Amino acid sequence: xxxxxxxxxxxxxxxxxxxxxxxxxxxxxxxxxxxxxxxxxxxxxxxxxxxxxxxxxxxxxxxxxxxxxxxxxxxxxxxxxxxxxxxxxxxxxxxxxxxxxxxxxxxxxxxxxxxxxxxxxxxxxxxxxxxxxxxxxxxxxxxxxxxxxxxxxxxxxxxxxxxxxxxxxxxxxxxxxxxxxxxxxxxxxxxxxxxxxxxxxxxxxxxxxxxxxxxxxxxxxxxxxxxxxxxxxxxxxxxxxxxxxxxxxxxxxxxxxxxxxxxxxxxxxxxxxxxxxxxxxxxxxxxxxxxxxxxxxxxxxxxxxxxxxxxxxxxxxxxxxxxxxxxxxxxxxxxxxxxxxxxxxxxxxxxxxxxxxxxxxxxxxxxxxxxxxxxxxxxxxxxxxxxxxxxxxxxxxxxxxxxxxxxxxxxxxxxxxxxxxxxxxxxxxxxxxxxxxxxxxxxxxxxxxxxxxxxxxxxxxxxxxxxxxxxxxxxxxxxxxxxxxxxxxxxxxxxxxxxxxxxxxxxxxxxxxxxxxxxxxxxxxxxxxxxxxxxxxxxxxxxxxxxxxxxxxxxxxxxxxxxxxxxxxxxxxxxxxxxxxxxxxxxxxxxxxxxxxxxxxxxxxxxxxxxxxxxxxxxxxxxxxxxxxxxxxxxxxxxxxxxxxxxxxxxx
Amino acid sequence: xxxxxxxxxxxxxxxxxxxxxxxxxxxxxxxxxxxxxxxxxxxxxxxx
Numbered sequence: 001x002x003x004x005x006x007x008x009x010x011x012x013x014x015x016x017x018x019x020x021x022x023x024x025x026x027x028x029x030x031x032x033x034x035x036x037x038x039x040x041x042x043x044x045x046x047x048x049x050x051x052x053x054x055x056x057x058x059x060x061x062x063x064x065x066x067x068x069x070x071x072x073x074x075x076x077x078x079x080x081x082x083x084x085x086x087x088x089x090x091x092x093x094x095x096x097x098x099x100x101x102x103x104x105x106x107x108x109x110x111x112x113x114x115x116x117x118x119x120x121x122x123x124x125x126x127x128x129x130x131x132x133x134x135x136x137x138x139x140x141x142x143x144x145x146x147x148x149x150x151x152x153x154x155x156x157x158x159x160x161x162x163x164x165x166x167x168x169x170x171x172x173x174x175x176x177x178x179x180x181x182x183x184x185x186x187x188x189x190x191x192x193x194x195x196x197x198x199x200x201x202x203x204x205x206x207x208x209x210x211x212x213x214x215x216x217x218x219x220x221x222x223x224x225x226x227x228x229x230x231x232x233x234x235x236x237x238x239x240x241x242x243x244x245x246x247x248x249x250x251x252x253x254x255x256x257x258x259x260x261x262x263x264x265x266x267x268x269x270x271x272x273x274x275x276x277x278x279x280x281x282x283x284x285x286x287x288x289x290x291x292x293x294x295x296x297x298x299x300x301x302x303x304x305x306x307x308x309x310x311x312x313x314x315x316x317x318x319x320x321x322x323x324x325x326x327x328x329x330x331x332x333x334x335x336x337x338x339x340x341x342x343x344x345x346x347x348x349x350x351x352x353x354x355x356x357x358x359x360x361x362x363x364x365x366x367x368x369x370x371x372x373x374x375x376x377x378x379x380x381x382x383x384x385x386x387x388x389x390x391x392x393x394x395x396x397x398x399x400x401x402x403x404x405x406x407x408x409x410x411x412x413x414x415x416x417x418x419x420x421x422x423x424x425x426x427x428x429x430x431x432x433x434x435x436x437x438x439x440x441x442x443x444x445x446x447x448x449x450x451x452x453x454x455x456x457x458x459x460x461x462x463x464x465x466x467x468x469x470x471x472x473x474x475x476x477x478x479x480x481x482x483x484x485x486x487x488x489x490x491x492x493x494x495x496x497x498x499x500x501x502x503x504x505x506x507x508x509x510x511x512x513x514x515x516x517x518x519x520x521x522x523x524x525x526x527x528x529x530x531x532x533x534x535x536x537x538x539x540x541x542x543x544x545x546x547x548x549x550x551x552x553x554x555x556x557x558x559x560x561x562x563x564x565x566x567x568x569x570x571x572x573x574x575x576x577x578x579x580x581x582x583x584x585x586x587x588x589x590x591x592x593x594x595x596x597x598x599x600x601x602x603x604x605x606x607x608x609x610x611x612x613x614x615x616x617x618x619x620x621x622x623x624x625x626x627x628x629x630x631x632x633x634x635x636x637x638x639x640x641x642x643x644x645x646x647x648x649x650x651x652x
Numbered sequence: 653x654x655x656x657x658x659x660x661x662x663x664x665x666x667x668x669x670x671x672x673x674x675x676x677x678x679x680x681x682x683x684x685x686x687x688x689x690x691x692x693x694x695x696x697x698x699x700x
Binding site for chain 2: 271272273275276458459461462463465466468469470472473474475476477607608
């Protein structure tokens, strides 16, 4: 009915309850990478994408989930607005509504379905989670549902089935349904008839056994104390195994880039272009690529955990810890999203109805460790726990915990001072436990890794090229000490000793050039402020370069140390670890690494997040408060961590 | 006393590349801020 090929695009709107799989379908249709998960509230705003099908442009709008168009909630109002003004039946544009309903909690979908059927727009239905419904002991009769609704119905038994849905056939078969009478009594009668006709029990005894097993597991995993301890242990094991498993591929990547850099150094004549290529370009790319194995493994394991249904339980456990600090239950999803990136986390807060709750969540969301911090964590944890993956796993979990603790502490402070008032509890349906799909988790990990490389990698490369120039110019002429070393080398009769003196002169020259460069001058100017957390002028430049984007830190440091080191072929992590300060002491001794790690866990080094905070909180003053508070807390706790480590006997 | 190797053609090439990198960086950031409402990310993180 709606698939006739015309020049005008077809507008498809995806509507449904929260967490039914709309974003999964959206991603399958347009090949996009919207965030999806197995807990509700991930899509906070309408997301638009497009694709070509049957020689026609299809514009797809993914609306946030809602149980009804008439609720006094932001997501319901957004859906109502879109359906009332953007897809009215009398509009000239071609419209189609695809209603996504889930087989689990089947009757919950009926209220919204009845409201959508009254719009008079061509419709089709996708029923999701039918496999999960069978595990719970009932089956949806698709043929009966299609006949009852008078519109085409297809099923997606699993998330992965979305990719193979015949969407074109669904679009071609879409029809305007016969509306249900709008009064509540008629809707209730229609719902009860529809349920009786379309839902049949299957293997009830097996489903009961499964429910009993899930209940037994929940008694432990959602327990206030046992659940928290198990969550902590699960995280330590996960991060520890990430460290252990990623060691070998990281070495391969590091050695490969070192070899390429060495080959270029020997094939090209010495000069600025070689320096830019080896230290700026190769150094910048390797500083990103080397962390890819750990990032991929981390995303893979998190996806596996999420698919088992465990992460929803972890949300429950975490909610108990959040509420005493004045954060509402609805804050959990934005805060969990912030572990990937603070921006979607902040955008998710639109679903928190109370303004004070929303503001408090926005202000503390960037404290949660996002994936851009991972390279810094990996480098610093590698210095603090170089040989033991279990200790490294504990330190890694400590990084995440510190961010979360400071976030809830700050939220408590804000709710007791600036934004006083009560908070609402969280309501969340726990999915059944199930075996995860390795293939799906691997696909998600590869997708996320590629996004990291594409987005972060390009910015890092550009910043490294600019930073290389700033650290190479202006050049500094050789001073009398270097000239004296060269004269002494020429005069020496022993060729070995002569070469040693020449190398010393060259090394000194590179150091002085780096100190005299623009980056060096800037680093020495800011050094007094950052010295208490353990930074010398080189680290200060890397911190400054990463002020607007924290993922730049390791690559910037790699460029900084590369410019002042003669040995270009050394691998990036090894080169940073072996680098020295002007006084010859290690660049990153343990106490300095600890101080800097704490600083990076807590500092607000992300300009786009500040922009989004300003927009979502409704004023630049909130972004400034966030910047000043986070940077101050990061600096103070960074100093405390370094001093504590110095007192404990670590060098630094 | 600091200096720039103005007579070295390679200096001009690397300077040109550095300027191009800064311009591209600005363009990329502006585009990202326009995209944030869609699939919002800071650019350094994965959003999924």
